[in-house]
Amino acid sequence: MFEYAPAPESRAIVDIKPSYGLFINGEWVEPLGEGREKTVNPASEEVLAEIAVASEADVDRAVQAARKAFTGWSAMPGSERAKYIFRIARIIQERARELAVLESLDNGKPIRESRDVDLPLVAAHFFYYAGWADKLSYAGFGPSPQPLGVAGQIIPWNFPLLMLAWKIAPALACGNTVVLKPAETTPLTALAFAEICRQADLPPGVVNIVTGAGETGGALVRHPDVDKVAFTGSTEVGRLIARSVAGSRKKVTLELGGKAANIVFEDAALDQAVEGIVNGIFFNQGHVCCAGSRLLVQESVADELLEALKRRLSTLRLGDPLDKNTDIGAINSAAQLAKIRELSEAGEAEGAERWSPACPIPDKGFWFPPTIFTGVAQSHRIAREEIFGPVLSVLTFRTPAEAIEKANNTPYGLSAGVWTEKGSLMLWMASRLRAGVVWSNTFNKFDPTSPFGGYKESGYGREGGRHGLEAYLAL
Structure with missing residues (x-):
């Protein structure tokens, strides 16, 4: 390495x-x-x-x-x-x-x-x-x-x-x-x-x-x-x-705020999806209102995707924001760090399994390692509340209808991502997702010519x- x-x-x-x-x-x-x-x-x-x-x-x-x-x-x-x-x-x-x-x-x-x-x-x-x-x-x-x-x-x-x-x-x-x-x-x-x-x-x-x-x-x-x-x-x-x-x-x-679903189907290009997941939740330390903070992955590829995702997270570099090699910078304030910690501890207390890569944390400043929660239920606070930090909640689904139901089961409606090779499935999902922006096989793409905004809360x-x-x- x-x-x-x-x-x-x-x-x-x-x-x-x-x-x-x-x-x-x-x-x-x-x-x-x-x-x-x-x-x-x-x-x-x-x-x-x-x-x-x-x-x-x-x-x-x-x-x-x-x-x-x-x-x-x-x-x-x-x-x-x-x-x-x-x-x-x-x-x-x-x-x-x-x-x-x-x-x-x-x-x-x-x-x-x-x-x-x-x-x-x-x-x-x-x-x-x-x-x-x-x-x-x-x-x-x-x-x-x-x-x-x-x-x-x-x-x-x-x-x-x-x-x-x-x-x-x-x-x-x-x-x-x-x-x-x-x-x-x-x-x-x-x-x-x-x-x-x-x-x-x-x-x-x-x-x-x-x-x-x-x-x-x-x-x-x-x-x-x-x-x-x-x-x-x-x-x-x-x-x-x-x-x-x-x-x-x-x-x-x-x-x-937002609590966006990043939805990965079994036919998706998984390596590409992993990059999109990382960009969706760990870009800007997860301080993104449209962050893909809920990963919905089809059950048949969940283990394979999670293995690849953990492997990718182990290569991310946390540290000095002014270093051009840094992937994960500092949390913006002590107050925001406290909120991220509180919700992460709630996730563990409610039974979700927490994982972070081996990640040295600097002595001074406000830092939080990239974190994944598996075994997450829809009722968990980490699946419902906006964490606004580098924390990803992973849920699984079997059918497109179940994916829609889980994705829309939130008071927010700002963004969503869908990963599939089937154009018809992509359009079917986009027409049913209650989100202001739906990205197809990408995430967090912005352009001045494109409108941005949400529904509901x-x-x-x-x-x-x-x-x-x-x-x-x-x-």
């Missing part, structure tokens, strides 16, 4: 300030309150920077700046707005290496994922929606769709810069202005994006970035001058937001593609 020498990416390309304010009306401003939080590197627990906590008054300042900027931005011809968005896309490409290192430092994901997956998709989303800015009347939403106004956007910590792109790019293309709140544990790439907006000469107030935790987000959602709320995060917080805006005129999109609304414009237009 090959031994890999360390291949660390240099931190020198990143300039992290000791302290950050709020980005309002094109300027860095100090918060009105005294609140400050620290953002840490989850791989080492090293403090990276101090971050301002925006108060309700700070959020109000940001919303007022966005409202003022809306008049000029929405009146600008789409072709002119597109120039700014194209410019942002090009600057992201130019600064991609810096942004990838910053993302891995603040989030804990392996550098090869932030470099090869996140950053290319971030730039691609801005390029894609820049192309829509002067074609909105041809998008199928009426001859003259209008922007909504001020969009309040709240993004999670698992894909900080990519979720920013998913939200800001279509909002700007449609003529809206934005107040965005990044997750409190991963604010650094959003704050770097504020500098990119200045570098692109984006008019002041078109994009505003306020940092803080749940109270800051709550103030943004409740603000009477916010016309649109976009949230990606937990189902619990999504429920609170839905209640908060109920009865108001605000337009809302929610992209929430996975939220409502779509992001990406032509469909992603609808959430930011008054139809």
